[in-house]
Amino acid sequence: MRKSLRLQLLAWLLVPLPLLVLLNTWLSFRHASHTATTVQDRMLLGGLRIIAEQTYYRAGELHVEVPPAALELFESASDDRVYYRVVSPRGTLLLGYPELASPGGSLHAEEFTHFDATMRGEPVRVAALAHPLIGASEPQTVLIEMAQTLRAKRELAAQIWWQAIQYQLIVLALAVVLVWLGLRFGLAPLMRLREAVRERRPGALEPLDTAAVPQELEPLVEALNEYVRRLDRHMAEHGRFVAYASHQLRTALTVLNTQLSYALRSVDAGVREEALQAMREGVRNAIRLVNQLLTLFVAEAARQSGPREAQADLAEVVKQVLEELAPAAQAKSIDLGYEQRGGGALVRGGAAMLHELVSNLVDNAIRYTPAGGVVTAVLEGAEEQVTLRIEDNGPGIPVEERERVFERFYRLHEAAASGGCGLGLPIVREIAAASGARVALSQPPGGGLAVSVVFG
Template identity: 35%
Template sequence: MDPRAPAPPPRPEPQRFGIRARLLALLVPGIVALMALDSWSDYQALTDSLVVAYDQSLLEPVRALANGIVVASDGSVKVQEPFSVQAMFESTHLRYKYLHVGVQRIASGEPLDTSSPETTLMGVPGLPRPAQRPADGTPVFYDAVYEQHPVRVAALRQTVYDNTGSGAAWSVLVQAAEGTGPRRQAQAESLKQELLRDVRMILVMALLVWLGVAWTLRPLERLRRSLRDRPRDDLKPLDAGGVPQEVVPLVEAVNHHIADHRRMVAEHSQFLADASHQLRTPLSILSIQAGYAVRETDPARMRESLHAIVAQLARTRRLSEQLLALAHATNEDEIAAAEPEVVDLGDVARAVVLQYLPLARENEQDLGWVDARGEPQPQGEIPALPVRANAAELHEVLANLVHNAIKYTPRGGSITVTVRREASHALAEVCDSGPGIDPERRDSVFERFHRDPAAGSAASQGAGLGLTIARSYARRNGGEIALDNADMPERPNGGGLRAILKLPLAVLPRVSAG
């Protein structure tokens, strides 16, 4: 392994919880809460039903005893057939079952005195009485403790009268009590059945989620295996057949990325092939010129050959610099993540004009400059045309446009660089009085290594990369380059070329006058 090679990026740690665990973590608590609420409601309803059923069974002997209470001829209160009722009551063989019938005499026209002694007609004495005196004929149910055992009591109070004319009356309290053990056992059994049903439902739901996720992810597993087993240079799109609908956008995004990568690889391969082809010719010329200079014995001709070699080296250097600039302009990975700085398009354009002014004078060309107000201005008074762009790349764009204009404009011609504002955009225009470009060929001149055949010998001196580099840098900074007729005064019948760089104006914060 090459120690100079960059270290591979750290492998991202897998997420702690997968889709199955997330679904279960999301669904199980909600289902458990809903089932618990439903089970609790069912349990309460079943408990109420059990209580009503047990209370009704407890009330039957109470009503039977209450219906059998009569006043004998001697004025005493008796219970008819108490033993049959007691036998029926005790037939279930449950523990802690008690009956009680008590009677209190009521004075004529006076309310019942609860402190008066009670006579037990039947059953066990001392069963807990209800907290409040119930209305006659209305049964009441309550929980109590008798002989240290919890019991459920049904009580019914009624008033009986002596029909012999004595006017005597008695208040009779009939009670039946039984232990709460069977009730609690039935409630516990119902709760157990509810919990078992809920646990079964949760287990079945978890199993279905597990199997459903496994079945749904099977196409993704197939995609993973196909990606792992395919060769490194295989850039075919992924097959989205059978993939769940929710995952199709992800597969399409991956295919889009693969297509971009395939396009980038193709462009890089084409760039390397074109660059090799373009460098081969000047290197061959240099080799021939150097061989000729070595064989030449005449110092004057040898010097002439060396001058030709120096000129060819300058053109080769220019080509190499353009190739590097083109590689940088088309490399999207080198775009800075930070927001571009705010630069003045007018300052950049003026700097380019000053840079190329000596070359224009050498070619006897008139290189002029017009600022945003339409007339030459000192540098300090140039109106600000703020744009968000990389200043070096913006300088490279304008430099290529001005260099092309100088190269294709004949001696004695004129070149004018103008910056101006148009609505929400800043424009830099490079107009020349050269031969121009036919409208149908203007799109093709932005292709790599394209030379306009109508430009004559000037086209053969360049590599055909200037406009390609300029457009790549312009688009990287949010702008665009367009070509149009120059309409120069020297060319009243048309001709010339106008190269227009258009960038959106940057919105700057307002500075208060104070």
């Protein structure tokens, strides 16, 4: 199943959002609880100060009163209970609920504190204030406490929290919509590029226009254009190859047809024999051309599939080729030699393809070396590489032509008379590339041509 780029981007952008919302919800709950606690603490402290204003000495007597306003601060629909207590400097209860908890330590004058406690089995929030007595003969403080149950506080915290959640859900919905719209508009250039590619006519190899392409898509478009250029070159080479191959085959068949017509019209047995011999040679050349075309096709396929992992003994391949081509060398009185230096000669590649490589090199050397010449196959084995060198004392190849001879069907003027079709060295290069080897041309000290194939 193909993956959607839009869905992947949406996942990367939207999946973290709910997690962030959950984290923010937890933080909002803590903030709402803290805010509700702060409100309750301030209300308790306000009630304490109202009671403190009514706590004083008058005519030598301590006067304590809880005004209704102190209790009216806590009126709400939550039915919270409010408790209070006033304790004298000596620790005696002056007013309120004796079971109300005391703060953990002593308080200085005007000092206050808040703490949590339990009153009659219900949790409460308690505020305590050390109030200095006015009119006392010596500095004294009374402890005033006020407590409230937590129902109103919880309702306030829930109200603040729910309001925060509503805002976050609205923001999340807007974020999803904006992300979707952003992806839709952001991926629009990619969709336009897709349509531009889909609307191209079959066989069109023009490069894509990069002017309207976003910066992030430029590497992709440039890679496509480079591929199109390479494909164009490949198709052009393929077209030339097919044209050259068709021309060569058509020429061979035309010559055969002419020779056959000539033989049929002739009444002289000698002339017919000569025509038949020429036809046989033409058929041989045509067969050789077809075989080389097939070999070149197989070599190209092998090169495109990557270096082969199989190994073969190159020394055995060379010996077999020399035995097969020995009659051709003897027919021209050519000294066909073989030298092996160094260690083993195991190379990467199939034995059949290596046989074609060596056969083309040796056949070319014999074909272009004049009668009475010398052709030598030299095999040098080393630890990291193996080198095969085919040397001859023929006419050689000029330096300026050494790269062109690897082009298909390219032949030198001198080579054209030898009956070759210009595919030998291209086949050698393709097979060498398929085996991870490289081919080089040079001139031996005595003249002629040396073709080196280095494996490794």
